[in-house]
Amino acid sequence: MASYPRDIFVNFIPxxxxxxxxxxxxxxxxxxxxxxxxxxxxxxxxxAYLGATxxxxxxxxxxxxxxxxxxxxxxxxxxxxxxxxLR
Numbered sequence: 001m002a003s004y005p006r007d008i009f010v011n012f013i014p015x016x017x018x019x020x021x022x023x024x025x026x027x028x029x030x031x032x033x034x035x036x037x038x039x040x041x042x043x044x045x046x047x048a049y050l051g052a053t054x055x056x057x058x059x060x061x062x063x064x065x066x067x068x069x070x071x072x073x074x075x076x077x078x079x080x081x082x083x084x085x086l087r
Contacts, residue, residue, distance in 0.1 A: 007073060010023070018039070018043050044060060059072060
């Protein structure tokens with residue numbers, strides 16, 4: 001991962017838990033493969049670990065409540081494990 005904070009989008013859809021993929025802010029460039037996450041709660045903890053702010057987590061929560069899927073914008077913090085398998 002980068003050695004500086006970086007904003008990305010994280011797309012998530014329910015499929016055997018949640019299928020998650022990191023995207024660049026241009027909404028076209030895939031930053032890594034699909035990663036399977038067990039549940040919405042686990043995905044929320046993953047996003048928090050990676051550096052999502054309280055506001056970004058609130059947006060994620062709203063997507064889960066409203067549609068069960070969506071896109072969250074998060075700020076990746078340096079020094080975290082590459083849980084989204086970013087290239």
